[in-house]
Amino acid sequence: MVSSCLSSLEHGVTGMKHTYHCLSFPNRNLKDISILCNYGHLQKLEVPQNEIKDLSCVSHMPLLVILDASRNQISDFFGFQPPQNLKEVNLSHNQMKKMKDLSAFCCLRKLDLDNGFSEICGLKHCCMLTHLNLAHNKISRISGLDTLPLTHLFLSGNQLKAIEGLETLKSLQVLDLSSNRITSLSGLQTLRLLCRINLEENLISDVQECKHIRDHYLLRELKLRGNPVQVVQPDYRLEVVFLLQHLTLLDEDTVTVEEKVSSVNKYDPPMELAAARDHMTHLVYQMMQPQVLYDSTLICAASPYPMLVLTGPQGCGKRELTHRLCQDLGEYFAYGTCHTTRGPYYGEEEGVDYHFISEEEFQHMIHMGKFIQTIQYGGHMYGLSRDAIEDVAREGLACCVHMELEGVLSLKKSCFEPRYILLIPTQVESYISRLSSRGLYTPAQMKAAVSRIELYAATNRQHPGFFDCVIPTNDLEEAYQKLRRVMNEYLKIKQQEETEKNNSTSPNNTPSGAHLSTQLLTHVFFYSLNQGWASRAVSKQDFLSYR
Numbered sequence: 001m002v003s004s005c006l007s008s009l010e011h012g013v014t015g016m017k018h019t020y021h022c023l024s025f026p027n028r029n030l031k032d033i034s035i036l037c038n039y040g041h042l043q044k045l046e047v048p049q050n051e052i053k054d055l056s057c058v059s060h061m062p063l064l065v066i067l068d069a070s071r072n073q074i075s076d077f078f079g080f081q082p083p084q085n086l087k088e089v090n091l092s093h094n095q096m097k098k099m100k101d102l103s104a105f106c107c108l109r110k111l112d113l114d115n116g117f118s119e120i121c122g123l124k125h126c127c128m129l130t131h132l133n134l135a136h137n138k139i140s141r142i143s144g145l146d147t148l149p150l151t152h153l154f155l156s157g158n159q160l161k162a163i164e165g166l167e168t169l170k171s172l173q174v175l176d177l178s179s180n181r182i183t184s185l186s187g188l189q190t191l192r193l194l195c196r197i198n199l200e201e202n203l204i205s206d207v208q209e210c211k212h213i214r215d216h217y218l219l220r221e222l223k224l225r226g227n228p229v230q231v232v233q234p235d236y237r238l239e240v241v242f243l244l245q246h247l248t249l250l251d252e253d254t255v256t257v258e259e260k261v262s263s264v265n266k267y268d269p270p271m272e273l274a275a276a277r278d279h280m281t282h283l284v285y286q287m288m289q290p291q292v293l294y295d296s297t298l299i300c301a302a303s304p305y306p307m308l309v310l311t312g313p314q315g316c317g318k319r320e321l322t323h324r325l326c327q328d329l330g331e332y333f334a335y336g337t338c339h340t341t342r343g344p345y346y347g348e349e350e351g352v353d354y355h356f357i358s359e360e361e362f363q364h365m366i367h368m369g370k371f372i373q374t375i376q377y378g379g380h381m382y383g384l385s386r387d388a389i390e391d392v393a394r395e396g397l398a399c400c401v402h403m404e405l406e407g408v409l410s411l412k413k414s415c416f417e418p419r420y421i422l423l424i425p426t427q428v429e430s431y432i433s434r435l436s437s438r439g440l441y442t443p444a445q446m447k448a449a450v451s452r453i454e455l456y457a458a459t460n461r462q463h464p465g466f467f468d469c470v471i472p473t474n475d476l477e478e479a480y481q482k483l484r485r486v487m488n489e490y491l492k493i494k495q496q497e498e499t500e501k502n503n504s505t506s507p508n509n510t511p512s513g514a515h516l517s518t519q520l521l522t523h524v525f526f527y528s529l530n531q532g533w534a535s536r537a538v539s540k541q542d543f544l545s546y547r
Helices: 034-038 056-060 207-213 236-243 257-267 271-287 318-328 359-367 386-393 405-411 428-438 443-462 476-491 493-505 518-531 540-546
Strands: 006-011 018-024 044-046 066-068 088-090 110-112 131-133 152-154 174-176 196-198 221-223 307-311 333-335 338-340 354-356 371-377 380-385 398-403 419-424 469-472
Touching: 034 056, 207 236, 236 257, 271 359, 271 371, 271 405, 307 318, 307 405, 318 333, 318 398, 318 476, 333 386, 359 371, 359 380, 371 386, 371 405, 380 386, 380 398, 380 405, 386 398, 398 405, 405 443, 419 443, 419 476, 428 443, 469 476
Parallel strands: 018 044, 044 066, 066 088, 088 110, 110 131, 131 152, 152 174, 174 196, 196 221, 307 398, 307 419, 333 398, 338 354, 419 469
Antiparallel strands: 006 018, 338 380, 371 380
């Protein structure tokens, strides 16, 4: 019977004769294989699914490389002398209960020990072991693997509650932890070479656990089926794809390009897309309200209502400069007060700096079509309402507001055509010092604000003309003086003063020529930016007749 199961006739070790290197006895009801002591030339022995209890014959096989004795009745853990070149051993589904020291088996590269073990031990000196299968055991804690060069580790069907003891396995590529009681992916952060992870049938309930493996750029396959997260979070798949953009297979289904794009658009849309959605939302809600003729509506479509927007990163001074400009040029500008869901900072006043409202009130205003644009920044909502603009327009003045870049993108899609001035810090250390001195921001908020300096600078570089003017704000007083000079030049204030002085001394002076409407002067300025400084003069009476 032995001869009929031999295969792979090749040259022997000495090269003087041919010998059979492989012997396979699967499922033959064998109980005693001691006769194999005479087959010392074997390099591969397969005796799975028998009733074997003793493997001492392996001690007489010095050339053995592969041993498969799975699904037998063996109770003695490696009960044989170690063959010098033994590399692969499968002793799964036997009756062994405890692992022993395998220091003598230093050439082992692949080891299967399913069924029965409750602790991992004895592998410390297996310095060539790359594949380890300890599935379907009773292991409750991962230990004893610190020094191993493992690339494949299988621990499915155990009693694990946490991922631990894997931090030093820097070469690990494939990890199977399915059918355990694991609730978190914490513990996988350092395993940057992982390309396949199986966590099916565990207790993971939060998609955000995937953030622990977000930087694993070689990860291509992830299995999370059978976890509570699939029930708790209906958009589970899309959110996982967003967090792990490099995945190609999720739960054995191919991750498509369309899914990746949809996930980004849903959870971190480009600013342009977010602005388009914001504009679309407010436009739809506005159209659902009774339509009226607004105070900001002018007679000529080519001459939009004048607005000035100061924009820049958080804490750059745009709020202070906006207030000061509206104070000094009160005959031209008035401050447009925005709404926000955050609480007031020290020194801020209700109705002066912002309208501070609750999240519920803010959402109600959105649904009532009250806003022109809204953004979310720092976990809070900010919005410019139509009423804020109309309150200023009703006074015959130009509206001056400040906002972040996201708000600018949204406002550019509206019917308004403001002039945009970028206020940007160019000295980072000075900017950080200013933020810190205010005592209003956390280190994380300051770091986020600093990181956005480059966002504004890149927008200015990549989109010429996006901003009408750029002013450094390293020194707020210098920044304001430059802003004021720009406004004086744009509005031709000095020329106007000289004209009024001449008119007051002229004998032919008439009231209609002496009093130009301040709002029309502002309007002429903004309109002339696009029309090559075309000069025109319209009386206040004519302007009021437009409305």
